[in-house]
Amino acid sequence: MRKISEELLVLLALFLPWHGAITVFFPDNWRFWKELLLVVFFFLVLLLELRRRYKEKDSFSLLWTDVLAFLFLVWLGALVVVDGDKNTALMAARYIGTGFIVFLLTSRFLSHLDQARKVVLFSRISVALLSSSICAVFFGIWMKYFGGIEVLQNFYSPTISSWVPGQTVPLYHMAGGFIRMQGGSSGPTEFASILLAGLLILPFLPLIRKWKRVIAFLLLIGIFQSFSRMALLLALGVILFYFCSQYRKHLKKVVLSLGIVVLMGLGVLFGNKTVYQNFFERAGSSEHITRPIQAIRAGLYRPFTGNLGELGPSARIKNLREYNDDTAMIAENVFADYFAQMGMLGLGLAILFFVFLFRETSSQAWPFLVAVLVSANTATLFDMTPVSILFFLLFAFFVSLRKIRLETTF
Numbered sequence: 001m002r003k004i005s006e007e008l009l010v011l012l013a014l015f016l017p018w019h020g021a022i023t024v025f026f027p028d029n030w031r032f033w034k035e036l037l038l039v040v041f042f043f044l045v046l047l048l049e050l051r052r053r054y055k056e057k058d059s060f061s062l063l064w065t066d067v068l069a070f071l072f073l074v075w076l077g078a079l080v081v082v083d084g085d086k087n088t089a090l091m092a093a094r095y096i097g098t099g100f101i102v103f104l105l106t107s108r109f110l111s112h113l114d115q116a117r118k119v120v121l122f123s124r125i126s127v128a129l130l131s132s133s134i135c136a137v138f139f140g141i142w143m144k145y146f147g148g149i150e151v152l153q154n155f156y157s158p159t160i161s162s163w164v165p166g167q168t169v170p171l172y173h174m175a176g177g178f179i180r181m182q183g184g185s186s187g188p189t190e191f192a193s194i195l196l197a198g199l200l201i202l203p204f205l206p207l208i209r210k211w212k213r214v215i216a217f218l219l220l221i222g223i224f225q226s227f228s229r230m231a232l233l234l235a236l237g238v239i240l241f242y243f244c245s246q247y248r249k250h251l252k253k254v255v256l257s258l259g260i261v262v263l264m265g266l267g268v269l270f271g272n273k274t275v276y277q278n279f280f281e282r283a284g285s286s287e288h289i290t291r292p293i294q295a296i297r298a299g300l301y302r303p304f305t306g307n308l309g310e311l312g313p314s315a316r317i318k319n320l321r322e323y324n325d326d327t328a329m330i331a332e333n334v335f336a337d338y339f340a341q342m343g344m345l346g347l348g349l350a351i352l353f354f355v356f357l358f359r360e361t362s363s364q365a366w367p368f369l370v371a372v373l374v375s376a377n378t379a380t381l382f383d384m385t386p387v388s389i390l391f392f393l394l395f396a397f398f399v400s401l402r403k404i405r406l407e408t409t410f
Helices: 002-025 028-056 064-082 086-110 115-145 148-156 188-204 209-226 229-246 248-271 273-281 287-301 313-323 334-359 363-376 385-400
Strands: 173-175 178-180
Touching: 002 028, 002 086, 002 115, 002 148, 002 188, 002 385, 028 086, 028 385, 064 086, 064 334, 086 313, 086 334, 086 385, 115 148, 115 188, 115 209, 115 385, 188 209, 188 229, 188 363, 188 385, 209 229, 229 363, 287 334, 334 363, 363 385
Parallel strands: none
Antiparallel strands: 173 178
16 A cells, blocks of 8 residues: 555656646546545555554654644635535635645655655655656747647647636747746646746755756746746745855855856846846736735635635636636735635634644755745645645655755755
């Protein structure tokens, strides 16, 4: 059971960067491949827990993050039970709760492994994610620059998105005359977030620096081409952090070298009109401020129970079904979304979960956690199920590996 469970996690990491392509090129039911893997994983973990309880007589212990993830899911389930529109509430719970389910299951599974096996599994998952992500970058480059868009046009046009049913998976996103690369994902933000996760775990892998830098360069190309501004800034910030911490004795040389790179980047940014427009003039920048405020105001009407399913993808699905119009309020902020849909208790449990996530992980993982939290405050990041699964899976690993000193190099 342990071996099968490990392979399921590796498969998740391998296919998450290609979730959009799987939706497009495979039959409709294949879009739920990740849910199927998670259901199988759930039963395997359940059997492992029962065996430990009744045969091995092993002690049963929970971390605070486990407890808080469980309480978050219990409250979410209670809101579904009392909601009058069960279909919409269940759809909202799927988007909101998937990450916490993945964290809880992965955390419980990892408690059955010894430390050495955890490290090996983490490395395997990381290699699978990075290999798949690099292939997705090359796929995106072929799509954008070498005629792939024309070749695949007929595949994309009729395919319904698994993220927002009722909408088709776009062949590409256009912003200010610039095609935002999405690789094998359902959209550029999802693509950039998955590449960012790969970049953030890259320093922990036992690879030589030359290969790490080649991989980082390829991932940066994909993030830049996605034109996810926050993902790019976070990627550059994390690289800068690791370089400065790694070369503290040669900090002047590092600052000089990075200064040259920054100047070259600014030259590209301000020297190219299309690039400049997409970073500074692209529509939607103000929405990262106005939409969270709107979501918080909506939450204030029902501050205890929230408004489950009345904003986000589930609301878009409902409006499409009832009014043939898929527009709905989007929070553009994970924590504003928790408050608006789950009230103060849901928000409080989520905040406590992340507080204890910092307490129960090594400081080595904090750059990863900070980057995720910054991203979560600029977009409803976890509404993108592949992103939610990946980030919470990695959260569980970092909590489980907190007592191991992983070497970090860039």
